[in-house]
Amino acid sequence: MMSRSMFVGLAAALFLAACASTPTPPAHQNITQIVSTTSFGMCVGYCTTRLEISQGRAVLIREARGGRGAPQNLPEQRFATVLTPEEWDAFENLASNTDLSGLAPVIGCPDCADGGAESLSITGEGAARAISFEYGASIPEAAPLLERIRSLRARLTPAD
Numbered sequence: 278m279m280s281r282s283m284f285v286g287l288a289a290a291l292f293l294a295a296c297a298s299t300p301t302p303p304a305h306q307n308i309t310q311i312v313s314t315t316s317f318g319m320c321v322g323y324c325t326t327r328l329e330i331s332q333g334r335a336v337l338i339r340e341a342r343g344g345r346g347a348p349q350n351l352p353e354q355r356f357a358t359v360l361t362p363e364e365w366d367a368f369e370n371l372a373s374n375t376d377l378s379g380l381a382p383v384i385g386c387p388d389c390a391d392g393g394a395e396s397l398s399i400t401g402e403g404a405a406r407a408i409s410f411e412y413g414a415s416i417p418e419a420a421p422l423l424e425r426i427r428s429l430r431a432r433l434t435p436a437d
Contacts, residue, residue: 311426313423339434356434394412
């Protein structure tokens with residue numbers, strides 16, 4: 278017969294082994310805002326965009342830069358859309374599963390040779406994670422989220 282202490286020891290070992298091998302699901306990060314920007318240094322007209330995405334709403338802000346005969350005082354433009362709960366959930370889930378922690382804050386050479394710059398910032402649970410990179414660059418760690426953001430930006434940007 279098994280002694281009581283051996284039984285307790287065996288039960289404890291099995292319990293600890295089961296706990297160690299059980300994968301824990303990723304924690305939902307309660308994303309509060311996603312911000313994506315684009316900018317072009319050698320540009321005339323609307324050269325900078327800021328897309329702010331939060332629960333229930335997305336706002337695209339365009340700012341202009343004048344020069345070489347271009348209008349100097351183009352007004353800031355704002356284009357807003359309501360996000361359905363399903364749309365926000367999709368953005369929130371993609372942002373929660375986007376791990377920027379292993380990436381450098383600046384990737385490549387944003388806006389070098391007038392190629393443009395892009396940035397992505399994810400805010401949730403009191404912390405913000407952000408990266409800057411070349412406009413249109415493929416960032417594998419953020420690809421699904423960037424694809425959805427770029428699609429929304431295209432939808433909100435008026436044809437000039």
